[in-house]
Amino acid sequence: MPYLQLDVPNHYPAALKQDLAQRMGAQFAALMQTTPDLVNVAFRELGEGGVWNTGDGAPVPAAMLTLAIRRGRSAEQRERLAEALHTTVTEALGLDPVSLTIEFSYHAGDDIYKKRNIDGVLRGALGRDWTPGEAERSLLDTLEEEVRESGPAE
Template sequence: MPYLQLDVNGQYPPEAKARLAQLLCETYASMMSVDIRRISVAVRECGDGGVWRMIDGRPQPVAVLMCDIRRGRSAELRLEVAKSLCRHCIEILGLHEDRLNVEFTQHAGDEMYHPTLGGYSPEWSEDERSGA
């Protein structure tokens, strides 16, 4: 973790998904002060009509970005991260801002296991933000 999961309607070229994954990772790592090697990204193509939300009383196709993250960041920081991640989804995949939601699920560090990086993720602290 973090695990960024984008559910979308339709299909996209692998190159676009790879570019999006790179930008999401770089932005998230920079803004949330995390080792970029801990970040995983999934772009789930649910096909036409795979993801819906009720808008003005009618079902409309939408996209949802689920972010499983370590707990501890402020609501203000999460808002800025959400806006930045949305910009990448809009620019790379052409998603519509008013049809894209971001949801954060916060976890303790010991709910995120990375064998390559030595096991469980440490708990996030303000020291990571300052680079200490």
């Protein structure tokens, strides 16, 4: 449900991206009080000249991390996450720390739809708004239980 999309002006090995995605998901879950099974991470490797910051003077290479999340977290919580992800991403990818900007976009929980295999049947449900209790019980497990209680798929 959270979607962390990183636009970068370089290309990286798959193993590095896989490790970085795992670390980003774990950080997101810990700091945003949820579970890592909800987190999706995308690397958009736009290559040289693919991302620019148009500050004073000539544009300079840049990177952008967009975090699409469900509403409900405090500004302090989001700032802690941004700081942690900024450090993790710039160090792992060797980016100039000044080049990376992080932006949040917010969604209601029911703006998101997810499917899971439940008792051998592919079933889907809309998400729910975030609550701090997700750190203890996965939202996907809660949704799975609700789907089971609603009866068999048609």
